[in-house]
Amino acid sequence: MAIMIGSSIVILTGAGISAESGINTFRDNNGLWENHRIEDVATPTAWIDNPELVWKFYQTRRKQLLEVKPNQAHIALSKLEEGVNEFTLITQNVDDLHERGGSSNVIHMHGRLRTLRCEVSQKHEERMEEDDLGDDFLFCTCCTEPNRLRPDIVWFGEMPMHLEEIYEAVEKCDFFIVIGSSGHVYPAAGLVNVARSCSAKTILINFESPANAFAFDEIHLGKAGEVLPDLVNSWLNE
Numbered sequence: 001m002a003i004m005i006g007s008s009i010v011i012l013t014g015a016g017i018s019a020e021s022g023i024n025t026f027r028d029n030n031g032l033w034e035n036h037r038i039e040d041v042a043t044p045t046a047w048i049d050n051p052e053l054v055w056k057f058y059q060t061r062r063k064q065l066l067e068v069k070p071n072q073a074h075i076a077l078s079k080l081e082e083g084v085n086e087f088t089l090i091t092q093n094v095d096d097l098h099e100r101g102g103s104s105n106v107i108h109m110h111g112r113l114r115t116l117r118c119e120v121s122q123k124h125e126e127r128m129e130e131d132d133l134g135d136d137f138l139f140c141t142c143c144t145e146p147n148r149l150r151p152d153i154v155w156f157g158e159m160p161m162h163l164e165e166i167y168e169a170v171e172k173c174d175f176f177i178v179i180g181s182s183g184h185v186y187p188a189a190g191l192v193n194v195a196r197s198c199s200a201k202t203i204l205i206n207f208e209s210p211a212n213a214f215a216f217d218e219i220h221l222g223k224a225g226e227v228l229p230d231l232v233n234s235w236l237n238e
C-alpha cells in the first residue's frame with residue numbers, strides 16, 4: 001500500500017515490538033507475565049493486598065531497562081517519523097525503547113517504567129538512579145511530608161493516559177499502523193475500529209494473527225525487527 005509523505009500517520013505499538021530487544025511480551029506463557037498472574041501484579045487490588053510483590057515486580061522491569069537496547073523496528077519507526085509530515089506514535093509499552101531508538105513525542109498510554117507516581121499528589125518523577133532501583137519503597141520529592149511512590153503504570157481496571165489526544169489523532173489519520181499487539185487489551189485494541197470508521201487505511205505488523213485481525217486492510221505476519229525496516233523503506237521510496 002502506498003503511503004504518501006504528506007499523509008497523517010498514527011502508529012500503535014504493543015509488547016511485540018520490544019520482544020526482539022529481550023523484553024518478554026505479556027502473553028508469553030499461558031497468560032502469565034514473567035511467571036506472575038496479571039491479577040497478582042498489575043491491578044490496583046494487587047497493590048493494596050501485596051505492595052511488596054508488586055513493587056519488586058516493577059523494580060525488576062525497571063532495572064531491565066538498563067540491560068536492553070532498541071531493535072531495528074524501533075529504529076525504523078524513528079526513520080519513518082523523520083520522513084513524513086504528520087506522525088503520531090502511541091505505545092502500550094512501558095519501556096523506553098522508542099525514545100532510545102530516536103522517536104520523539106511518544107504517547108505512553110499505559111504509563112512508563114522510568115517514572116514513579118506520588119500516591120497522594122499523583123505527580124510523577126523520573127527515578128532511575130542506582131539508589132532508585134532497590135527492593136525498598138521510594139518516597140516522593142513533591143510533598144512536604146514525602147509520600148510513598150507507586151509504579152507509574154496503568155494497571156488493569158485503570159483509565160489509560162492521554163485518551164483525548166489519542167482519539168483526536170486516530171480520528172483524523174490517513175493510515176493507522178499497529179505493530180506487535182495481540183489485540184486483547186482494550187481500549188487500545190479498539191482504536192483500529194475508530195480509525196476505520198474515519199476512513200483510514202489500517203495496516204498490521206505482528207508475529208501471529210491477532211484477535212482483531214479482521215479490522216485490518218493489510219497484514220504482514222513476521223517479526224517486527226525483520227519486517228518493519230523493509231516496509232518503512234518501501235513506504236518512504238514509493
Ligand code: NAD
Nearest residue numbers: 014015016025026027092093094095180181182207223224
Ligand atoms: P501482548 O503481549 O498481549 O501481545 C504481543 C503481541 O506481539 C502478540 O500478538 C505476539 O504474537 C506479538 N509478537 C511477539 N513477538 C513479536 C515480534 N518479534 N514482532 C512482532 N510481533 C511480535 O501485548 P500488548 O497487545 O501490547 O498488550 C500487553 C500489555 O502488557 C500492554 O498493555 C503493555 O503495557 C504491557 N506490556 C508491556 C511491555 C513493554 O513495555 N515492553 C511488555 C509486556 C507487557
